[in-house]
Amino acid sequence: MAKTVDDALGIALLKRIAAKDRKAFEEFYYLYAEGFGRFLMKMLKQQDWVDEAVNDVMLTIWQSAERYDPERGRLSTWLFGIAHNKGLKILERNGRHREQSLEDYAGEVDNDGDDAPEHYHAAISASSEPERMVMGWELGDAMTWAFSRLSADHLAVIDLCFGEDYSYQEIADIVGCPINTVKTRLFHARKHLAELLARKGFSLPEQGKVMI
Amino acid sequence: MTENKPSNTIATEHTELEGLIPWYVNGTLSTEESAAVKQHIAVCEQCQSEALRCQSLVGQLPAAQEIWKPSAAHFTGILANVDKLEAATAKPDTSRTKTTLGLFQRICACLSQTPSPVRWTLAFETLAFAALALFLVLPNSPIPKTGGVFETLSNAESSTTKGKSIRLVFSEDMTTRELFDLLKQAKAQIRQGPSEVGSYTIEVASKDEAQSLSVLRANPKVRLAQAVE
Known part of the structure; x- marks a missing residue:
């Protein structure tokens, strides 16, 4: 979304929204809400929470359109x-902490993989270690x-970097913390992800060639 | 120490560049940063593996399990909330306009919150002050002395006097109603009066003078009924 929508169009709409133009507000919604709605869906994982968060974002835009500085x-x-x-506020209001997993994190260590997809268990038991690592659909699960x-x-931070292709400066702006915190947070996020995958006998492939 | 320094520098550089690898992979580094990471990856196996893991992470990033899509119903809900928001923000505006109300309106608003007895006292005091102010402000013209002239509406001289005049004096308990009934019986009309001493001058037709005088004098509340030349 970040790469596909022309900022000039959005900025023009924002100017009209600042003048309380509801038609522009509607155009803006259909142009941008899907993008940050997708991001919120990954963050909140519940349709009704995302509905509420998108609503809150749009209300902020209605009230503060003139505050955007290109x-x-x-x-x-x-x-x-x-x-x-807005997503964080909804999480907090529903008793979730931003540092916590949305799932039942406490049960993870004792109950290893019980809440993983059923076909995931079948695949693990039927596959050898190398096979598990190369079979994309298993790794996907x-x-x-x-x-x-x-x-x-x-x-x-993982989604903003690898899913939405934001720079570290932009991620710092989005999550509201210093650049070094973003770098450290992404490092720990990837480390935690690798540990979780390792518990299930997987790791991210290192084959191939660096593309850049 | 001198031998350790280069290795420390290399280690620091390695840590810094390793931290940039995710953004090297998503292509958002500056040209200089990107070149530095590329050069480092070429000689550092650890960072090369790191870059490959980041690259595969891009391909393996799971999509949201449910897709969120904008909808007309959802936008209608947002508009309803915009309306509520506008209504809520309109209230502070109303209070702001209150501050610009005129002095009179503010006094009225203040009085409306004041208990009734206090309000009336304040009103009387205000009127008294207003009267005093008027008295002081108005030009110092003397109040015309009437000199004891007692005038009534019927004091105006009648331009036409066709009949005979009769001077009338009533007792103090004569009511207005009784007076009018008596004048009706006597076929008379008031020309002047009451005077300062309470006398009236009435007029009757010349031909009825005797009869009128007779009617008037017959009334017990008439003290005097006398023809005037």
């Missing part, structure tokens, strides 16, 4: 920052499970 960053960065903040175990903070 000199300070991309429009999508500003929007994702608002979305991240393990990744889904591991991601569900990540905290909102860790999930956000």
